[in-house]
Amino acid sequence: MASHPAAPVSLPRLDSPLAASVVDSDGRYDGIVPDESWAAEVKRLARERNAVILAHNYQLPEIQDIADYTGDSLGLSRIAAETDADVIIFCGVHFMAETAKILSPEKTVLIPDERAGCSLADSITAEELKEWKSEHPGAVVVSYVNTTADVKAETDICCTSSNAVDVVASIPEDQEILFNPDQFLGAHVRRKTGRANVRVWAGECHVHANINGDELARRAAEDENAELFIHPECGCANSAIYLAGEGTIEPERVHMLSTGEMLTAARKVEESKPSSKVLVATEVGMLHQLRKAAPDVAFEPVNDRASCSYMKLITPAALLRCLIEGSDEVTVDPDVAARARASVERMIAIGNPGGGE
Incomplete structure (x- = not known):
């Protein structure tokens, strides 16, 4: 018997004195000032819905600060699955909310703006993955957790940026x-x-791809x-590794880190080298958490234009609208979710999956 996606729950609209919002010239929900009254109303509405608010490290600072939990997408999804919340409000991009639904199929998952996609x-x-698999029968598919539920369902084992090496190393060496x-x-x-024998798909995050080697070399100098x-x-x-190998940049200065690992490293820098400077190559939203983790360290972006417009669709007005209207709900076909969950659970069994993207 064929299965179908679960029907939206149609959460009731809640009353709020801050209900009005507008759409700005960039198409984002706007018109709400993230002040103390906004914060209090967000918390009140979340309590009424028995909702937990999750915010990815790349979100706007005010969204990060209002969230119950802030971190990487997989870590947040695992935390949400362990809470007694009925509703998960995922302030991030769409595949992240899908992952939360995969790990918490019994919970209602909302994203404050369903247009928040991801170029990666x-x-x-x-369909592209199925075709690639058909060209390499018997190969093991390893998919970064930053993929859609449909892709995870076609995957043998997922990985994060912090455990990708461990995941691949767990596969027999003669296995493509x-x-x-x-x-x-x-x-x-x-x-x-x-x-x-590791074949690599030519995909990229447009924000991260634009943080280039020339820029890094200039800032490091x-x-x-x-x-x-x-x-x-x-x-x-790759440029960082090359420059370190050539001696252009001292190798001990170069740290390849996931977002979660950056926070751990930031605290170590503050302990050993207070008042020092760290240049950060990732989406600029990460700087907010780094500065909170190690306030005595000066964190600066390698590229201050590395801002994800999809992440920034989750505005204070969008979050408030989501809580008031009970929108936008994220659903995943049960069969797809079961297959996708298996690929995530295989990764978790290997260990160290919480370091995130």
Whole structure:
């Protein structure tokens, strides 16, 4: 018998004195000032819905600060699954809310603006992955967690940026691997494992891809004592390893880190080198959490234009609208969710999955 996506729950609208919002010239929900009255109303509405608010590290600072939990998408989804909340409000992009639904099928999952997509997740579709698999029968499919539910369902095992090397290393060395969708993370995995049989899909996050090697080299030369926190998704990742190998940048300055690992490293820098500077190569929203984690360290972006417009669709007005109207709900076909959940659980069984994107 064929299964179908669960029907939307149609949560009742809640009354709120701050209900009015408008759409600005960029198409974002606007018209709400994130002041104390907004924060109090968000908390009140969340209590009425028995909702937990999750915010990804790349969200606007005011969204991060109002959330019950802030972090990477997988870590947040796992936390939400353990709470007694009936409703998950996921302030992030769409595939992240899908992951939360996959891990919490009994909960209602809302995203404050369903238009919040992801260029990396859109780099590969389930149909494209099926075709790739047909060209390489017997290959093991390893998919970055930053993929859609449909792609996860066609995946043997998922990975995060912090455990991608461990996931690939857990697969027999003579086994061909199809790694998708991020080409920069895939190159990092190839380099760390030394495996030639890892085929890499040519996908990318447009924000991370635009943080390039020339920019990194210039900033590193300008601040010769600064540590470098580099996300493996960045276009500058391979350049950083090359420059370190050539001696242009001291190797000990270069740290390839997931978002979760950046926070751990930030605290260590504050303990050992207070009042120092760190150059950060990832989406600029991460700077807010880094500065909170280590306030005595000066964190600066390698590229201050590295801002994800999809992430920034989740505005204070969008969050308030979501809580008042009970929109926009995210559903996943039960069969797809079951297959996708299996690929995530295989990753969790290997360990260290919480370091995130």
